Amino acid sequence: MEWRDRGTLLSVRKHGETSAIIEVFTQAHGRQAGVVRGGVSRKIAPILQPGAELDVAWRARLEEHIGSFTVEPLRSRAAGVMGDRGALAALNAITALLAFALPEREAHPRLYARTVDMLDIVTQTENWPVAYLQWELALLEELGYGLDLTVCAVTGEREDLVYVSPKSGRAVSAEGAGDWADRLLPLPPELLGLVTEDLAGVPDGLRTTGHFLTHGLAHALGDRPLPEARARLVDRLARLRAG
Numbered sequence: 001m002e003w004r005d006r007g008t009l010l011s012v013r014k015h016g017e018t019s020a021i022i023e024v025f026t027q028a029h030g031r032q033a034g035v036v037r038g039g040v041s042r043k044i045a046p047i048l049q050p051g052a053e054l055d056v057a058w059r060a061r062l063e064e065h066i067g068s069f070t071v072e073p074l075r076s077r078a079a080g081v082m083g084d085r086g087a088l089a090a091l092n093a094i095t096a097l098l099a100f101a102l103p104e105r106e107a108h109p110r111l112y113a114r115t116v117d118m119l120d121i122v123t124q125t126e127n128w129p130v131a132y133l134q135w136e137l138a139l140l141e142e143l144g145y146g147l148d149l150t151v152c153a154v155t156g157e158r159e160d161l162v163y164v165s166p167k168s169g170r171a172v173s174a175e176g177a178g179d180w181a182d183r184l185l186p187l188p189p190e191l192l193g194l195v196t197e198d199l200a201g202v203p204d205g206l207r208t209t210g211h212f213l214t215h216g217l218a219h220a221l222g223d224r225p226l227p228e229a230r231a232r233l234v235d236r237l238a239r240l241r242a243g
Helices: 085-101 109-124 126-144 174-183 203-219 228-241
Strands: 002-015 019-027 028-037 053-059 068-075 163-166 170-175
Touching: 002 028, 019 053, 019 068, 019 109, 028 053, 068 126, 085 109, 085 126, 085 203, 085 228, 109 126, 109 170, 163 174, 163 203, 170 174, 170 203
Parallel strands: 028 068
Antiparallel strands: 002 019, 002 053, 019 028, 053 068, 163 170
């Protein structure tokens, strides 16, 4: 069995004395693991940085085997984030969430394209927190936990949407919330893709997406805790906002 694809590197861990096991989110084959012979060498190790885009060739005797990779670099994103701790935290959160959430060997081409765009945005613009919120929404949608933020679930109106129902994932207007407002999740403008002057609503947006990542996606995966990398990103953005 063998195939060739392009993909984003999600994780690396040492295997034996000289090799590494990598996880890659590929365009046509989904999340796939494999052994890279000599993966800890001075020649190959610098290529194997999370977020890097690679040309990978996978080979195994049987399809169910872990198999081995040969890799060629297509694009490194390390240099674009090393000088920005926030961007580095975002890159780490993206790759960690994908490794956490994606089923093995199941293609998600739309999410793959969205992820490549998101990783490029992180390295190119200061407004990446809003794009990151939209990426988490796309991840939830792709895996069956999408939110409906288009109309109020109570009144059917499209204006003044300021809350999200924690049960249904549907938007709720201020009028529709009534006495239930304190039981609802926030729906800041940034969660709708709007870039505000100071991105003040990003922490609230992350609280809302975090609820559905935890109580929807992670619950379906056996109530596993979300990756620490996401918690570090949320904490960093909250501290930047407070500062």
